[in-house]
Amino acid sequence: MTKILKKSQLSENVFRMTLEAPLIARERKAGQFIILRTDAEWGERIPLTIADADPLAGTIDIIFQTVGVSTKQLSLCNEGDSIADLVGPLGKPTDITNYSKDGRKGWVVVVGGGIGVAPSHPIAQAFKAAGNRVTAIMGARTKDLIIMEDEMRKACDEVVIVTDDGTYGRKGLVTEPLKEFCSLEEKPDEVVIVGPPVMMKFAALATKPFGVKTIASLNSIMIDGTGMCGGCRVTVGGKTKFVCVDGPEFDAHEVDFDNFIKRLGTFKDEEAAHKCKSGLFG
Amino acid sequence: MTAKEKLAIAPQEMPQQDPVVRAHNMEEVALGYTAEMAKKEASRCLACQAKPCVQGCPVKINIPGFLAAAAEGDFKKALAIIRESSLLPAVCGRVCPQERQCQKFCTVGKMFKDVAKAVAIGRVERYCADSVEPEKTEVAAPTGKRVAVIGSGPASVTCAADCARAGHEVTMFEAFHKTGGVLVYGIPEFRLPKRIVEKEIEGLKAMGVKIVTDFVVGKTRKLADMKKEFDAIFVGTGAGLPKFMDIEGENLIGVFSANEYLTRANLMKAYLEDKAATPFWHGRKVAVLGGGNVAMDASRMALRLGAEEVHLIYRRSEKEMPARVEEVHHAKEEGVIFHTLENAKRILGDEQGKVRAIECLKYELGEPDASGRRSPVAIAGSEFEFPVDTVVVAVGSGANPLIAATTPEIEVDRKGHVLVDETTRMTTMPGVFAGGDIVLGAATVILAMGEGRAAAAGINEYLRPR
Numbered sequence: 022m023t024k025i026l027k028k029s030q031l032s033e034n035v036f037r038m039t040l041e042a043p044l045i046a047r048e049r050k051a052g053q054f055i056i057l058r059t060d061a062e063w064g065e066r067i068p069l070t071i072a073d074a075d076p077l078a079g080t081i082d083i084i085f086q087t088v089g090v091s092t093k094q095l096s097l098c099n100e101g102d103s104i105a106d107l108v109g110p111l112g113k114p115t116d117i118t119n120y121s122k123d124g125r126k127g128w129v130v131v132v133g134g135g136i137g138v139a140p141s142h143p144i145a146q147a148f149k150a151a152g153n154r155v156t157a158i159m160g161a162r163t164k165d166l167i168i169m170e171d172e173m174r175k176a177c178d179e180v181v182i183v184t185d186d187g188t189y190g191r192k193g194l195v196t197e198p199l200k201e202f203c204s205l206e207e208k209p210d211e212v213v214i215v216g217p218p219v220m221m222k223f224a225a226l227a228t229k230p231f232g233v234k235t236i237a238s239l240n241s242i243m244i245d246g247t248g249m250c251g252g253c254r255v256t257v258g259g260k261t262k263f264v265c266v267d268g269p270e271f272d273a274h275e276v277d278f279d280n281f282i283k284r285l286g287t288f289k290d291e292e293a294a295h296k297c298k299s300g301l302f303g
Numbered sequence: 304m305t306a307k308e309k310l311a312i313a314p315q316e317m318p319q320q321d322p323v324v325r326a327h328n329m330e331e332v333a334l335g336y337t338a339e340m341a342k343k344e345a346s347r348c349l350a351c352q353a354k355p356c357v358q359g360c361p362v363k364i365n366i367p368g369f370l371a372a373a374a375e376g377d378f379k380k381a382l383a384i385i386r387e388s389s390l391l392p393a394v395c396g397r398v399c400p401q402e403r404q405c406q407k408f409c410t411v412g413k414m415f416k417d418v419a420k421a422v423a424i425g426r427v428e429r430y431c432a433d434s435v436e437p438e439k440t441e442v443a444a445p446t447g448k449r450v451a452v453i454g455s456g457p458a459s460v461t462c463a464a465d466c467a468r469a470g471h472e473v474t475m476f477e478a479f480h481k482t483g484g485v486l487v488y489g490i491p492e493f494r495l496p497k498r499i500v501e502k503e504i505e506g507l508k509a510m511g512v513k514i515v516t517d518f519v520v521g522k523t524r525k526l527a528d529m530k531k532e533f534d535a536i537f538v539g540t541g542a543g544l545p546k547f548m549d550i551e552g553e554n555l556i557g558v559f560s561a562n563e564y565l566t567r568a569n570l571m572k573a574y575l576e577d578k579a580a581t582p583f584w585h586g587r588k589v590a591v592l593g594g595g596n597v598a599m600d601a602s603r604m605a606l607r608l609g610a611e612e613v614h615l616i617y618r619r620s621e622k623e624m625p626a627r628v629e630e631v632h633h634a635k636e637e638g639v640i641f642h643t644l645e646n647a648k649r650i651l652g653d654e655q656g657k658v659r660a661i662e663c664l665k666y667e668l669g670e671p672d673a674s675g676r677r678s679p680v681a682i683a684g685s686e687f688e689f690p691v692d693t694v695v696v697a698v699g700s701g702a703n704p705l706i707a708a709t710t711p712e713i714e715v716d717r718k719g720h721v722l723v724d725e726t727t728r729m730t731t732m733p734g735v736f737a738g739g740d741i742v743l744g745a746a747t748v749i750l751a752m753g754e755g756r757a758a759a760a761g762i763n764e765y766l767r768p769r
């Protein structure tokens with residue numbers, strides 16, 4: 022059992038929770054995730070990125086969006102409640118490089134779309150701590166869906182906000198500022214993208230012509246998260262890789278995003294039926 | 304009774320659920336003997352001096368001994384004899400490939416020239432385990448030594464029990480949220496009810512074994528760090544790495560490893576759609592690739608998950624199938640369609656990226672190879688395809704790489720199997736032992752159990768005060 026120590030709501034469908042997890046807080050590194058189950062008997066194993074951790078307090082933070090039955094169930098849990106299972110940290114940590122050399126600071130651009138800002142936060146922190154200059158591009162459909170702005174401002178040297186409808190920051194898609202950065206004389210040394218699969222696909226296409234190293238954090242469907250089921254597999258550079266053990270981060274220019282996006286929809290019909298039956302959605 | 308009279312007793316058939324009914328429920332297929340049947344079957348044993356059957360049992364159960372007690376109706380004594388050598392009789396009685404182990408060597412079967420007519424050792428073993436509450440296991444005075452057991456499959460359960468019995472303080476660490484290893488996530492309820500595995504785990508707890516679930520050694524904690532807290536460690540992490548065939552179309556929607564397919568249904572109980580939050584794939588026409596126990600389980604699970612047609616595709620002939628004979632027989636009875644001497648060449652998808660058909664090649668058996676097995680050879684130009692919407696790949700699994708990848712001190716072979724000393728079962732890291740599928744490659748429950756036992760002996764010797 023894992024205790025929920027804190028809970029807050031960041032936007033209509035996005036919640037943040039602090040969980041008691043001393044072992045995970047001690048071992049985790051940027052880019053890693055956990056798998057949890059709310060209900061001991063019937064719960065589904067769902068993967069969520071570790072958005073932050075405090076090894077001294079023995080806690081980790083998760084930030085999640087309610088998209089289906091399991092995330093909805095989690096959102097109904099309150100401070101003081103316990104969830105049945107929590108396991109981690111899983112996946113490979115982000116490969117953090119300090120690109121600074123000859124008096125020039127390395128430059129890393131972290132792109133977070135929607136809820137993807139949450140996983141991008143520890144990655145931005147780690148690149149910054151290594152000595153790089155870090156720019157964040159945060160994108161969302163509309164102003165109310167922008168999350169973690171203050172924290173991202175703290176973690177980065179510079180933050181660019183874009184919304185689809187122009188209600189906050191610049192109007193447009195994350196790919197626009199990203200392309201501009203890549204066209205500069207001094208290009209970013211690395212771009213990391215975390216967000217909805219379609220956004221990641223286009224962000225990867227945006228950086229490719231410039232030859233800028235681009236990493237995408239994939240959120241495939243998972244069960245065990247330890248390499249046992251192969252359900253999370255993706256095609257990277259023509260080879261099959263398991264996101265939970267070989268990833269979750271891969272060279273975005275090598276990922277077969279079309280297959281990845283299709284595979285994410287594997288259980289669409291089943292989940293829709295679940296959603297209706299669960300009584301959790303009005 | 305004279306030998307002649309014994310040979311005249313008809314082999315006791317195992318009562319089982321009607322195939323038509325059971326193909327659509329998760330209840331156990333083989334219902335088990337009654338006391339009367341168990342006694343009768345046990346009395347078919349000739350009590351051979353040379354005990355050839357014992358040679359066939361990997362843990363050398365005193366088979367004629369327990370059969371004699373069972374024939375007398377003293378099942379309690381029979382179970383006590385079994386438990387001297389095996390800790391998991393309710394499991395092994397159900398899932399051992401008896402026709403290739405104990406029963407293969409049985410004199411009675413030899414006399415009838417039919418292994419199916421051998422004394423049904425496994426079935427009697429199962430009856431003894433199911434009908435008698437085992438005595439509470441005595442635990443030696445605490446030694447003050449701490450043992451960590453990694454994994455909770457049959458190798459680990461056995462090792463934990465034997466170490467606890469010796470008085471060590473044992474903690475078991477399991478990556479999943481539930482203990483039992485393949486016995487709970489792989490082998491289906493209809494073949495091995497989960498309550499049987501749960502009972503074994505309860506037994507461990509009663510002996511004082513601490514159980515920690517949701518703990519991935521190598522991730523939650525490095526093995527080397529755990530070594531500082533434990534005097535000895537047993538690694539029984541199994542062969543959980545699913546193999547794929549590396550053919551075109553394997554990442555289409557609707558292609559699953561047997562591990563994923565079975566885990567969703569077994570461990571996550573996805574078949575109880577009204578309750579479980581984990582979804583499963585509703586396949587109508589399912590192709591299963593492979594010919595082992597895993598392939599049989601996946602095929603029969605597909606039927607229970609509502610498939611209209613299940614095609615089992617295996618590139619050798621039925622004779623070479625590694626599955627237990629009983630499972631092959633049950634699968635056929637339930638309506639699984641067998642395609643032997645055929646193999647998948649590629650999987651074809653529709654415009655949405657979903658499986659729509661499978662293309663196979665026909666095979667023939669060539670000359671025997673070095674191992675004496677006739678290897679299958681593809682017949683050029685024999686391609687044909689048929690429509691399916693689901694493909695389950697059950698062509699084997701490799702060693703779980705997690706521990707080796709995070710513990711350079713532990714040496715593994717080319718295939719990732721952990722290397723151990725044959726007598727002590729110690730790995731190349733002092734104080735760390737290993738056994739089960741992580742050492743043997745995908746094997747059997749009883750072999751894993753035997754390995755766990757051998758490793759426990761190694762650990763107990765290693766921790767012996769001197």
Ligand SMILES: Cc1cc2nc3c(=O)[nH]c(=O)nc-3n(C[C@H](O)[C@H](O)[C@H](O)COP(=O)(O)OP(=O)(O)OC[C@H]3O[C@@H](n4cnc5c(N)ncnc54)[C@H](O)[C@@H]3O)c2cc1C
Nearest residue numbers: 067068069070084085086089090091092240241242243292
């Ligand atoms: C490594 C990793 C890190 C992740 N980190 C976060 C995070 O920090 N915050 C967050 O909100 N979400 C994160 N996700 C996604 C999250 O796991 C899914 O949103 C969640 O499992 C959906 O469960 P559900 O039952 O609520 O929805 P479901 O009813 O299961 O699904 C609704 C829809 O979401 C998609 N989906 C289903 N399962 C998954 C899955 N396991 N992963 C991704 N999409 C899925 C499908 O398209 C489905 O149709 C992460 C996923 C991965 C693999």
Ligand SMILES: Cc1cc2nc3c(=O)[nH]c(=O)nc-3n(C[C@H](O)[C@H](O)[C@H](O)COP(=O)(O)OP(=O)(O)OC[C@H]3O[C@@H](n4cnc5c(N)ncnc54)[C@H](O)[C@@H]3O)c2cc1C
Nearest residue numbers: 454456457458478484485489520541739740746747748751
């Ligand atoms: C579908 C299927 C059907 C089978 N049918 C039969 C049969 O009929 N008869 C038969 O004799 N055999 C059968 N087998 C084979 C048999 O189940 C295995 O040989 C046996 O379970 C191996 O036992 P084990 O203890 O070595 O490992 P496993 O049972 O594989 O258990 C290993 C455990 O370790 C855990 N683990 C792995 N890594 C870590 C880690 N880093 N930290 C913590 N925990 C970890 C895993 O989650 C797992 O629970 C079947 C196997 C399958 C998959």
Ligand code: SF4
Nearest residue numbers: 360395399404405425
């Ligand atoms: S453990 Fe298996 S091989 Fe040994 S006697 Fe029992 S059924 Fe036969």
Ligand code: SF4
Nearest residue numbers: 348349351356409410
């Ligand atoms: S070989 Fe068969 S008949 Fe002989 S002792 Fe063993 S079980 Fe009995």
Ligand code: FES
Nearest residue numbers: 246248250251265
């Ligand atoms: S989630 Fe099962 S192998 Fe990655």
